[in-house]
Amino acid sequence: NNPNLTAAQKAQRLHLLEEVEIRLAYRYGLKDRLQLPGQPSQVRFTALGDVTQAMLDAAYDKIVALDNSPEEFQALLSREFWQDYVTQKYRARFESQGRPYQEALAALHERFSDGSLTASAYDAQAKDLQARLVIEDAALIDALTRQEIAERLLPREPLQTLTDPAERPAFALALSEAQAIGFNGKQYFTTSMPDAGDGQHYLLRVQSPEQSVRSGQQWDCGQA
Structure with a gap:
């Protein structure tokens, strides 16, 4: 109007x-x-x-x-609202990363003010510092975005038990108690796994297609 x-x-x-x-x-x-x-x-x-x-x-x-695709990830990184979200949530990380650059800029300004640095040299060095900080901030946003995505893929609901714990060996975990998640086109299983008893390994009980849920093999899933 x-x-x-x-x-x-x-x-x-x-x-x-x-x-x-x-x-x-x-x-x-x-x-x-x-x-x-x-x-x-x-x-x-x-x-x-x-x-x-x-x-x-x-x-x-x-x-x-487009879920979990490179295109989706790059699109998310380019969104201003997401950049604001990450920088606000992890403000301390960005402030810590930017502090050396701010100190370097302040030192440049002092040299320019006392005449020991020409205007053209000051401008060139200041722009170089600012460009390097932009690159580092972008890299930090990238890393923190991957961290946020990984955290959101973790299960938030209690795991459902489909087998009777009394009918399986000690220190074993039924595959049916794990939570299946997809990430980057692959399937993973997440759960809280019991120690195998030696303080180094876990056991995961995985049933083969021809076996019933309650008759599985124990697989050594590596060190804790």
Whole structure:
């Protein structure tokens, strides 16, 4: 309603507002199913983006199809909201990493102020320090994102016991008690495994296809 804006400026602002509403509608509409962090708990006027439930479902299916893919990982790294989430959650890590660069910049400024460093040299060295910090911050975001993904793949529900503990050997664990998870296109089993008795190894009881659940072999799964 700004009378100082031209018709073209008003149309441009309306277009930008619609883009924001659409992005917000998708983020809010998919936050629970995709477990998106840092999203608003409630929004208003998302209907203005004309984002329907069918569109949300289609977007969800497309995202799930890319689950654990390199494309998904890079897309996540490029999202500003995710970068903000990681840097806020691990603020101390980023501050610690950036401290040497800030000190180096302060030292450069002192040398420039007392005339021992020319303006062009100061500008070049300052830009180099800033570029190196950007690279290190990006690498830290990458590492912390992988850590966040790995933590979210861990089971959160109690494991279901399908075999009678009294009918299996001591220090053995039935495969049916493990939680199957998928990561990078492979299947893994996670659980709390008992010590084999020697303080070094665990045993996992895995049934073969032709055996029943209660008649399995004991496999040495390596050192603790």
